[in-house]
Amino acid sequence: MSTRPPTPAALAALRAALGPGGWLDASGDVEPYLRDFRGLYRGACALVARPKSVAEVAAVVGICARERIAIVPHGGNTSYCGGATPGASGEEIVLSLGRLQRVRAVDGAGYSMTVDAGVTLAAAAAAAAAAGRLFPLSLGSEGSCQIGGNLSTNAGGTAVLRYGMMRELVLGLEVVLPDGRVLDQLRSLRKDNTGYDVKQLFLGAEGTLGVITGACLKLFPRPADYVTALVAVGGMAEAVGLLGRVRDRFGDAVEGFEYVPAAALALAREHLPGSVQPFSATPPALVLVELAAPEPWPELGARFTEFLSEASDRGGLTDAVVAKSGAEREAFWALREGIPEAQTRAGASIKHDVSLPVGRLAEFVARATTLLAGLQPGARVVGYGHVGDGNLHFNLSPPPGTARGSEVERAFLARAPEVQRAVHDLVAELGGSFSAEHGIGRLKTGELERYEDAVALDVMRAVKRALDPLGIMNPGKVLAVPGA
Ligand code: 2HG
Ligand code: ZN
Numbered sequence: 303m304s305t306r307p308p309t310p311a312a313l314a315a316l317r318a319a320l321g322p323g324g325w326l327d328a329s330g331d332v333e334p335y336l337r338d339f340r341g342l343y344r345g346a347c348a349l350v351a352r353p354k355s356v357a358e359v360a361a362v363v364g365i366c367a368r369e370r371i372a373i374v375p376h377g378g379n380t381s382y383c384g385g386a387t388p389g390a391s392g393e394e395i396v397l398s399l400g401r402l403q404r405v406r407a408v409d410g411a412g413y414s415m416t417v418d419a420g421v422t423l424a425a426a427a428a429a430a431a432a433a434g435r436l437f438p439l440s441l442g443s444e445g446s447c448q449i450g451g452n453l454s455t456n457a458g459g460t461a462v463l464r465y466g467m468m469r470e471l472v473l474g475l476e477v478v479l480p481d482g483r484v485l486d487q488l489r490s491l492r493k494d495n496t497g498y499d500v501k502q503l504f505l506g507a508e509g510t511l512g513v514i515t516g517a518c519l520k521l522f523p524r525p526a527d528y529v530t531a532l533v534a535v536g537g538m539a540e541a542v543g544l545l546g547r548v549r550d551r552f553g554d555a556v557e558g559f560e561y562v563p564a565a566a567l568a569l570a571r572e573h574l575p576g577s578v579q580p581f582s583a584t585p586p587a588l589v590l591v592e593l594a595a596p597e598p599w600p601e602l603g604a605r606f607t608e609f610l611s612e613a614s615d616r617g618g619l620t621d622a623v624v625a626k627s628g629a630e631r632e633a634f635w636a637l638r639e640g641i642p643e644a645q646t647r648a649g650a651s652i653k654h655d656v657s658l659p660v661g662r663l664a665e666f667v668a669r670a671t672t673l674l675a676g677l678q679p680g681a682r683v684v685g686y687g688h689v690g691d692g693n694l695h696f697n698l699s700p701p702p703g704t705a706r707g708s709e710v711e712r713a714f715l716a717r718a719p720e721v722q723r724a725v726h727d728l729v730a731e732l733g734g735s736f737s738a739e740h741g742i743g744r745l746k747t748g749e750l751e752r753y754e755d756a757v758a759l760d761v762m763r764a765v766k767r768a769l770d771p772l773g774i775m776n777p778g779k780v781l782a783v784p785g786a
Contacts, residue, residue, distance in 0.1 A: 364482025383743025419450025
């Protein structure tokens, strides 16, 4: 089924359903909705709908279904894969969830919270904290990304090791289906074996099956104490060895285990003024380890220091600093979370958001680095990330000193498809994933076709056809050719 450009009458119906302040169509006003956060895409649209209630979302989708108008759901616009950016035709409408901002309920005793899709991650976490609870999803973009986007992309981040990805933090969901009906599965139950788990379909679907408008999320006890350390290690093999030992010793108290290689530290030194540089000589890599305890546990720091000295006797690490205050802990995290920004400031980059079985990470890094040295001589491999859960942002920057817009930068970027193919082929060979946490969007539809199991792709297309037979939901994202 193909979609159609909106007629003037259809646009008038949409405006009427939304009311004053509920839509934008002036070119200056819609501009922010047309570009993705990384600047990879620029699209066009006929209208930005800004509904303020679930009923208005349903009305908009209902009109679009009747008129066969394509809809691009839009949250905080922090997608790395262009998932929320319209295509170039100008025939789609953007559906912004940003005005759905209500924290509907926080149930401290039941360890759950029900929020609108447009609530930012930071606001959701603050609402949980105000009730003495933790909502643990942790992303650098928490101030602007929205819960609806976190759900639609099954966001990951820095606490997956302990709490899982967004999918695992959901108890119930409310979704406007592509025909305009509201699917109400907004339950807070921990046990609910009533047929298929329908809500799962929409988590990670990137708005291709419907529009998430609300969710009931899991909450956790708030840790009373954190121990946060930067640990210098010899490289990935040592980091993975340390991960095993720290988990053996501290179990579920291990919340974060982030890897930052020397190349990323160099970017931070150059582009993040004031960032901590904890060691006098730059180590081959460092690991940010964070432990949390549910009760005040003054001995935790002492036990961790003791553990570090044992680990250093066994050769796993060369140096370590433990944060002595909350401010120091924040500075450690700012170093880690500032790496993407530092790499952006350094110029163009080629990104790979890959995951591997943890036991194969060191082999991957060694083999991929050799491969890339052949394909992009002089380029800098900046492979950092959430090693605790096997997710590495194995990114590449051009040779140091490459000027923006220069011939060297153009040549570097021109090789991106070849480089990505080589890296993703290696990831596939080692049993990993080419999209660990950033999703598919429109950037990686070709990769999904290439690497996903053919039967799984058939199932995905069948689901898409069943739920969105008109193909109006976020066309061109995830499944490039939905029906084929
Ligand atoms: C992170 O872990 C983000 O910092 C961004 O997922 C990764 O920029 C990247 O490649
Ligand atoms: Zn990440």
